[in-house]
Amino acid sequence: MEFFESYLSTLPSKRRLSEVKLTILKRLWWSDDVEFPKPWVSSAELLELTGQKYFDRRTRELRDQLGCDLESSYIAELSGHAWRLKSKVISPPIDREYLTESQRLKLFSIHDNTCAVCGKRVAAGIRGLQADHKIPLSRGGGNELTNWQALCHNCNVGKRRACEGCTDNCRTCSWAFPEKLGITTMLHLSADMLNKAQQLSDTKGISFDEIVDYAIRKL
Numbered sequence: 155m156e157f158f159e160s161y162l163s164t165l166p167s168k169r170r171l172s173e174v175k176l177t178i179l180k181r182l183w184w185s186d187d188v189e190f191p192k193p194w195v196s197s198a199e200l201l202e203l204t205g206q207k208y209f210d211r212r213t214r215e216l217r218d219q220l221g222c223d224l225e226s227s228y229i230a231e232l233s234g235h236a237w238r239l240k241s242k243v244i245s246p247p248i249d250r251e252y253l254t255e256s257q258r259l260k261l262f263s264i265h266d267n268t269c270a271v272c273g274k275r276v277a278a279g280i281r282g283l284q285a286d287h288k289i290p291l292s293r294g295g296g297n298e299l300t301n302w303q304a305l306c307h308n309c310n311v312g313k314r315r316a317c318e319g320c321t322d323n324c325r326t327c328s329w330a331f332p333e334k335l336g337i338t339t340m341l342h343l344s345a346d347m348l349n350k351a352q353q354l355s356d357t358k359g360i361s362f363d364e365i366v367d368y369a370i371r372k373l
Contacts (some may be wrong), residue, residue, distance in 0.1 A: 221245040268307035
């Protein structure tokens, strides 16, 4: 694949391209004859291809640290999450750093081993409590400790999916700052109760959030 080899030569020379990252990139490239944006490749296939639980971290490093123009999304045709190479443009790399083990333990201790979003208390681990950037590096977030939070695996995956393609201000996002903005959830109300809540909101000049908060505190 002549054009693929040429593409590889444009990647930052000081950044190490591991065998796993090369495998992922080669699969996302498809072939020299396939136009950009390249077709989607399911995360399930990339997991099987690499045999690594953290293949998605390696893929994000290709995007952030090497500047590859990758995007991810839920693709109905593939019945799940997928990745693709949008173009051959190489962006300036973003340094992605990870917390040391002692920093992770300190972060989890501060949060009392509790997920900042759902409030579930869980032990650290691959399917347990994880360290998450509140504001993603790709959206201008930094590696300072104040930009980290403890999330359970499910909420971390949910936040990652919510961030895909999002252009809203991260500082107004409840995924990033649940301690300030509250947790977005769904309530099932009858039509009658919904109308009453709307009337209360209109007459009292308060939001639905404030109505629910008041009702819970009173009960």
